[in-house]
Amino acid sequence: MPERPSRPRPRGTRPGQRPVGGRPPRVDVTRLAAHEVLTTVRTQDAYTNLVLPAVLRKHGLAGRDAGFVTELASGTIRRRSTYDAVIGACSARGLRALDPPVLDALRLGTHQLLSMRVPAHAALSTTVDLVRHVANQGAAGFANAVLRKVASRDLDDWLQELAPAREADPVAHDALVHAHPAWVVAELRKALHASHPDDDVSDLLAADNVAPGVTLVARPGLSTRGELPGEPTPYSPHGVHLDGGDPGAVEAVAQRRAGVQDEGSQLVATALAGADLDGRDERWLDLCAGPGGKSALLAALAAGSGAVLTAHERQLHRAGLVRRNLTLADGTAVPGAGAVVVGDGTRPAFAPGSLDRVLVDAPCTGLGALRRRPEARWRRRAEDLLELVMLQRRLLAASLDLVRPGGLVLYATCSPVLSETADVVESALAQRRDVSLVDLGPAFAHVPGSRGPLEGTVQLWPHRHGTDAMFLALLRRD
Template sequence: MSQRGRHRSSPARLAAFEALFQVATKDAYANLALNQVLSKHRMDAQQSAVCTELVNGTARLLGTYDRVLETAGGRPLSSLQPAVVTVLRLTTHELLSMRTPTHAAVDAGVELARDAVGQRVTGVVNAIARKVAAHDLDEWVTLLSEAAPDPVDALATATHHPRWITEVYADLLGDEARTALEANNVAPVPTLVVRPGLVERDQVDAPDATPTTFSPFGLHRAGNPSDLREVRRGQVGVQDEGSQLMAWLASLAPTSRDAAGLPWLDLCAGPGGKAALLTGLARQRDTWLLAGERAPHRADLVRKALSAYQDGWAVVAADGTRPAWQPGSFGRVMADVPCTGLGSLRRRPESRWRRTTDDLDELVALQRQLIDAAWRSVAPGGVLAYVTCSPHPAETIDQVRAFLDRTPGAELLDAPALLPDVPGAGHPGDARMVQLWPHRHRTDAMFGALLRKPS
């Protein structure tokens, strides 16, 4: 990339280019790359907002923009160097999804190409950008949809998702699928969670916050969470309402009397959001939480998340498939297993284009190992909460059904009955399991099932 001469591009565009180039070439997560460049570059509030929109918006519609660019340019993007592709993606977002005038967006793209790559690529950027500008986003979607081989592909194009994800939504939701997919394209307002025993929701000094609809622990609040004193003190964290509901669900599940006084386990605890909420709830029941996390650096994140509690917890860096504790030690176990993350597409906009069915196969095998290990950790009469941030059947209902088939005596509890104020929470394939949806509940598409061990 060019480092010579004085940059004429705005700081927001240069920073957005830097973040998305990391996503394209280093497999970085867009939200982490964005936070990095916002911390690195000194920008005012307006420039920071523009940078955020450029990064998140471009990442969210990445696949659609790539199809537009290949159609407009008449060549595969693989024929262009990654830096040029990144410039074109950002320029396309300005042209099709922001209010930047056409001539200004094209000129900005050319200047960004000159600053970030070099003078020699400005011609190709200018030519392709002008062809992109020949249609607005709706017109491009119509053109691409008309070329789709079938209705599922057309729906994927119209809602800016890969086909394989669109198929999952269509199979689960039928006519409701379009609304659900479109909800993934709306960035959520940040959601906070109070830590039980440290602060009450009405004590948080945030008059501009609104209570979450279903979780008794949550608040919606726009802006930077670290502006709040309670967040800086660790009394309040950042956590989607759906994740809050899964931790709460695990705490509500009925156990036997013998299991009730035993400690709780969070099997895959990193980075610590659910573990912090579970710790507060466990302390209210006169017990404590063990948080396990395989990666040492993520175990450190869990410790940081729990550090506001003086007691009631312990963290161990351990592989959940090979537990570092005795079998049958815990009255409640949460296995929030690694998954495709298809339930958090609102907050992680690039993940829909990053994940593939190959990833799914590897994750399903790991999930099977983890649910079996978690079950061995449950005491007689105790409960296992199996949780994923995904609506994909292979990671959710199929995983639970397969577990029940190979595990005599395991009882599937009616989880939605424990959340009576959450409408439409039953899974479409089995109403005893919970499946949340962004378009219904304004949460991530979290899945939860409760399994009780015989006394």
């Protein structure tokens, strides 16, 4: 994990000593920036990965400082429940009595003390200064007392004291140790054991807590994998794992001939584009296209087959992101890209039986992408599932109506939860005699351990494949 870069101390002070005189100490800008990220994510339901670049630009942070802020903010959000348990054990007031800005600062300090290579005196003094800045002197004294108790033990010791025994309550144990809500642990355990009964869910939960690297995708006909810096991805023929640096500085990415895309998402597009199809193969549709990463790859693949991809998105602002992804930096369209249509995916404005291939990358809980969206685990609730599943079933039913006899629909979710994956597909198969499941096993023979919960489906896993936990099912209209 990044270590806080050293900064010059005020003249005449020792490490950890505050400058003398009447002026209050200046708050460390990297801690202030990380606190601003936490505040924005908490108060505006924002996404960490979208807030970070704006905050870094605002404070003029780059290089090691930017890396420090990214790890501090993302890591703190990711492990929030674990840190809250530790803070609660060190505070007689209880978490509910703490003002949110003070609690956010304590979380940042706890992450530095327990999970980063930051000297204890630096973590303590800078966090106390931060609390004084966002609250007052009294709160700063309280924070100092709490964090000294936090620093008295390492993370393993705290977990041993606070977590219930795994033998007695495995869900509660894993929820605290790996910082996932208990209902999420239970759903992921059930989903993992449906495909891999011998896997330990703790390996999956631990993988969720490792920030993913950057993966690039070369869009066929526009760029090649060979011109992208990095190690080729093991499963997608179009990707590389970026060695480091800013992906926007890569020429092909800047020109939008290539993009940033998880390998699992690349495999969704290639699975639909590469599936055998009898007869006409001219009209493709991405039904839930926003923000457009899969659309851009699908369009490039469609162009190579002489087809045209239409992108469909319900939300107007997300449709704008799709258009951007389907447009090169010089203003020309990505080859194979057709119209971007705004509308309701459960009632799309296309003639029944008029399409050849349709991708339904359905809205879901997103529990397969917790590595890159650390805040998602704390926002989703178990009660969200029913509404999402009903939407997923309607979207799949609509897409099956759109394809011609012999046409293909790929249903995908960035969630392994069984009610969003196997149950949705089984429901569609039970309700329609004109639909059959196409076996994706041969196409994923090069991806070991990718068998899904239904025979012929695919389930990718962070701990097995280093990808988001994408589910894929290919259906044919008979």
